[in-house]
Structures are given as C-alpha cells and as structure tokens.
Amino acid sequence: DGGITQSPKYLFRKEGQNVTLSCEQNLNHDAMYWYRQDPGQGLRLIYYSQIVNDFQKGDIAEGYSVSREKKESFPLTVTSAQKNPTAFYLCASSGQIQETQYFGPGTRLLVL
Amino acid sequence: ELKVEQNPLFLSMQEGKNYTIYCNYSTTSDRLYWYRQDPGKSLESLFVLLSNGAVKQEGRLMASLDTKARLSTLHITAAVHDLSATYFCAVGNFGNEKLTFGTGTRLTIIP
Numbered sequence: 001d002g003g004i005t006q007s008p009k010y011l012f013r014k015e016g017q018n019v020t021l022s023c024e025q026n027l028n029h030d031a032m033y034w035y036r037q038d039p040g041q042g043l044r045l046i047y048y049s050q051i052v053n054d055f056q057k058g059d060i061a062e063g064y065s066v067s068r069e070k071k072e073s074f075p076l077t078v079t080s081a082q083k084n085p086t087a088f089y090l091c092a093s094s095g096q097i098q099e100t101q102y103f104g105p106g107t108r109l110l111v112l
Numbered sequence: 113e114l115k116v117e118q119n120p121l122f123l124s125m126q127e128g129k130n131y132t133i134y135c136n137y138s139t140t141s142d143r144l145y146w147y148r149q150d151p152g153k154s155l156e157s158l159f160v161l162l163s164n165g166a167v168k169q170e171g172r173l174m175a176s177l178d179t180k181a182r183l184s185t186l187h188i189t190a191a192v193h194d195l196s197a198t199y200f201c202a203v204g205n206f207g208n209e210k211l212t213f214g215t216g217t218r219l220t221i222i223p
Contacts, residue, residue, distance in 0.1 A: 031209055042116075042200060042213035043155075050209060058210065090154060098143055098204060101211065103155040 004104035011109045021076045021107045023091035032074035033092040086111050114139050116203050118214035133217045135184040135201035143204040144184050148197045196221045
C-alpha cells in the first residue's frame with residue numbers, strides 16, 4: 001500500500017541530545033514537509049523540500065535540520081539548540097506544487 | 113504575512129443539528145484545504161478548494177470558498193457522533209508550497 005511512514009511513534013530526548021525523526025513515503029511524491037503541532041494548536045511549518053538535494057526553511061526552522069538525499073526520505077533532526085522540543089511532529093508529502101498534502105501518523109517527542 | 117483564523121474554536125452540538133465552521137484568511141490565496149484530525153492522530157484530507165465559488169461535498173460535510181471575502185465555510189448537516197474531531201483549514205500562498213494552518217475547531221457531537 002502507498003503511504004507515509006514515520007518512526008518512532010514516541011521519542012524521548014535527554015538534555016543536550018540531538019535526535020532524528022524518520023519520514024519515508026512510497027507515493028512517488030516530489031515535495032515533502034515537516035510540521036510541528038503543540039497541544040491545542042494548529043500546525044507550523046519547520047522545513048520543506050520540493051526536490052531531492054534541496055530544501056527550504058519554514059516558519060520555525062531554528063533548532064532543526066533536515067536532509068533530502070533520496071526522493072522517498074526526509075529525516076528531521078531536532079538539535080540541542082531547540083530549547084522547547086516537546087511537541088507532535090508531522091511529516092507530509094505532495095505530488096506536485098500546490099497539490100494536496102498527505103500526512104504521516106506523526107512522532108510524539110518528549111523531553112526527559 | 114498570511115494569517116488564518118477559524119471560528120469557533122470549540123463547538124459542542126447535538127446530533128441531528130446543522131452548523132457551520134468559518135475560516136477567514138488575510139491575503140489573497142490560490143488554494144484552501146480542509147483537514148480532519150482525531151485525538152492523538154494525524155491529519156486526514158477532506159477537501160481542496162481552488163477557485164471562487166467552489167463547493168465540495170462528502171457525506172454530511174460541505175465546504176465552500178469565497179475568494180473575494182477571503183472566507184471558507186465547512187457546513188455540517190444533521191451531525192452524527194462520528195464527526196467529532198478537530199477540523200483545520202489551511203491556506204496556500206501564491207507561488208510556493210507553504211500552507212498556513214488555522215488553529216482548528218474542536219467539534220464535539222453530543223448524542
């Protein structure tokens with residue numbers, strides 16, 4: 001079945017630690033996105049990529065980094081510079097520019 | 113900067129009633145989406161609206177777009193409990209991939 005997978009479902013981060021969230025899609029979509037959702041809030045864009053080996057900052061990129069070495073994969077690293085990382089992280093993809101974005105199941109990140 | 117406002121933020125309604133959720137946005141846009149989110153879950157795409165006067169319907173949900181008023185509505189007809197969820201609108205910016213999401217409307221349908 002085609003879809004978007006994210007792992008892990010839950011992730012715990014210690015102080016000063018970098019952690020990486022995985023996002024994989026087999027929809028053959030060109031564009032991929034990372035969003036952060038805080039409790040009771042909407043989604044805010046962290047980074048997005050329209051094509052392999054290229055990505056752009058979203059509205060809240062500070063403390064995060066990404067790579068796009070393969071079309072299917074768009075991992076997000078939450079660095080130690082992100083002081084308030086506790087949130088629900090959602091990955092999405094879309095086929096072409098301005099098409100509907102489809103979302104993965106999400107990763108919940110908690111700080112120990 | 114594009115801003116998106118939804119209202120109401122919370123809505124509790126009885127089964128069988130009709131109601132409307134509103135989504136206002138601040139600058140010209142070329143597309144608007146409606147999504148549904150169940151508690152602790154991801155977002156599910158409901159509708160995409162691309163032109164002024166566009167209307168889409170699926171079951172008890174109907175979405176419309178008025179680009180001149182910068183307003184979209186999501187109308188719920190004869191609500192049933194299964195429609196309880198948080199509904200988000202998201203508005204696209206001309207010329208790029210970015211979407212700006214509203215804060216969501218948490219809908220609770222009371223039997």
